[in-house]
Amino acid sequence: MSQLLPPEFFTATVPLNAYLILSAILFAIGACGFMFRKNIITIYMCIELMLNAVNLSFVTFSYQFGKVDGQIYSFFVMVVAAAEAAVGLAIILTIFRNRGTLQIDEIDTLKN
Amino acid sequence: MDVILFTFFALVAIVGAVSLVLQKHPISSALSLVSVMVALAVLFLLLGAEFIAAAQLVVYSGAIMVLFVFVIMLLNAGAERESRKGGLAQFLGLPLTAILLVFASYVITQSMSNAKAVKFGAFTGGGPREVGWELFTRYLLPFEVTSILILIAIAGAVVLARKEID
Numbered sequence: 001m002s003q004l005l006p007p008e009f010f011t012a013t014v015p016l017n018a019y020l021i022l023s024a025i026l027f028a029i030g031a032c033g034f035m036f037r038k039n040i041i042t043i044y045m046c047i048e049l050m051l052n053a054v055n056l057s058f059v060t061f062s063y064q065f066g067k068v069d070g071q072i073y074s075f076f077v078m079v080v081a082a083a084e085a086a087v088g089l090a091i092i093l094t095i096f097r098n099r100g101t102l103q104i105d106e107i108d109t110l111k112n
Numbered sequence: 113m114d115v116i117l118f119t120f121f122a123l124v125a126i127v128g129a130v131s132l133v134l135q136k137h138p139i140s141s142a143l144s145l146v147s148v149m150v151a152l153a154v155l156f157l158l159l160g161a162e163f164i165a166a167a168q169l170v171v172y173s174g175a176i177m178v179l180f181v182f183v184i185m186l187l188n189a190g191a192e193r194e195s196r197k198g199g200l201a202q203f204l205g206l207p208l209t210a211i212l213l214v215f216a217s218y219v220i221t222q223s224m225s226n227a228k229a230v231k232f233g234a235f236t237g238g239g240p241r242e243v244g245w246e247l248f249t250r251y252l253l254p255f256e257v258t259s260i261l262i263l264i265a266i267a268g269a270v271v272l273a274r275k276e277i278d
Contacts, residue, residue: 013229014118017220019155022122024216026129026148028209033133035205039192041138041184045145048176049129052152055164063159064228068237068246071164075243078164078171079258083265085176089183090272096187103193 019060026053040092040102044085051081114232117158125151136191138184142177149173160235163243 030053033046055074062070092102099107128148135141149172156165228234247255 012113012115013231014114014158016227016230017224018118018122019159019230020220020224021217022125022155024213024220025126028213028216029126029129029133031212032205032209035201035209037133037192039138039189041180041187041189042132042141042192045132045138045141045180048172049132049145049148052149052172055168056152056155059156059159059161059164062161062238063230063235064224066235066237068242071161071238071243072246072251074161074164075167075247076254076258078167080261082171082176083262085179086265086269087272089179090269092183093187093273102187102189 016060016064020057023053023056023060026050026056038103038105040095040104040107043104044088044092048081048085051077114158114230117154117232118230121151121154124148125155138189138192139181142180142184145180146173146177149177158232159230159238160233161238163238163240 027050030046030050033049034043037043037046055077058070058074058077060070062068062074095107096102101107125148128144128151131144132141132148135144149168153165153168153173156168
C-alpha cells in the first residue's frame with residue numbers, strides 16, 4: 001500500500017482555515033433557508049443547522065489553542081439545542097392544533 | 113488521507129445542507145440534516161474531539177432528529193405550498209448572505225495567519241476523561257445550571273403539548 005501511493009498522501013494536512021470557512025458556509029446556507037422557507041418545521045431544522053455550524057467553529061478553535069474549553073462550549077450548545085428542540089416542537093404542535101397549518105405566512109394574527 | 117477525508121465529508125455536509133434548504137418535503141429535509149450531522153461528527157473526530165463526535169451522533173442525529181421526524185409524522189406534514197412573496201427577505205436575503213460569507217472568509221483568512229495545520233491524532237485532549245474533568249471542575253456551575261434549564265424545558269414541553277381539559 002505504501003509503495004503504491006506517494007508518501008505525501010499520508011502526511012498531507014488540512015489548513016485550519018478550511019474548517020472555519022466550511023463552518024461559515026454551513027451557517028450561511030442555514031440563514032438562507034431560514035429566510036426563504038415557509039414551512040415552520042423546515043425553518044426549525046435550518047436553525048439546528050446553524051447551531052451545528054457554530055459547534056464546528058468551537059471545536060476548531062479548541063484544536064487551534066490545544067485546550068478542551070471549546071469542546072465544553074459546544075457541549076453546552078448541544079444541551080441547549082436539545083432543550084430548545086423539545087420546547088420548540090411542543091410550540092409547533094400547539095400552533096398546528098390551533099391553526100391547522102404549518103405555513104408561517106398564514107400565521108399572521110399579530111400583523112395589522 | 114486527512115485531505116481526502118476532510119474534502120469528502122465537507123462536500124457531504126455542504127450538499128446535505130443545500131438539499132435541506134431546497135427539498136420541498138419536510139421528511140427529505142430531515143434526512144438531509146441527518147447526513148450533515150453525521151458528516152460533522154466525522155469532522156469533529158478529525159479535530160480530535162472524540163467525546164463531542166460521539167455526543168453529536170447520539171444527541172443530534174439520534175435524539176433530536178428522531179423528535180423532528182416524529183413531529184413531522186404526527187402532524188402529517190405534506191409538501192410545502194407555494195405562497196405569496198416574503199417581501200424584503202426575498203430580494204435582500206441572498207445578497208446579504210453572500211456578503212456575510214465573503215466577509216467572514218476574509219476575516220478568517222486575515223486574522224488566522226498563525227493557524228495550525230490539522231493532522232488527525234495531533235490533539236488528544238478531547239476524550240471523555242478530559243472533557244469530564246473540565247466539566248466537573250472548572251465548568252461545574254454552568255453544568256449544574258444546565259440541569260435547571262432542562263427541568264424548565266421538560267415542564268414547558270409538557271405544559272405546551274398537553275391536551276386542553278374541558
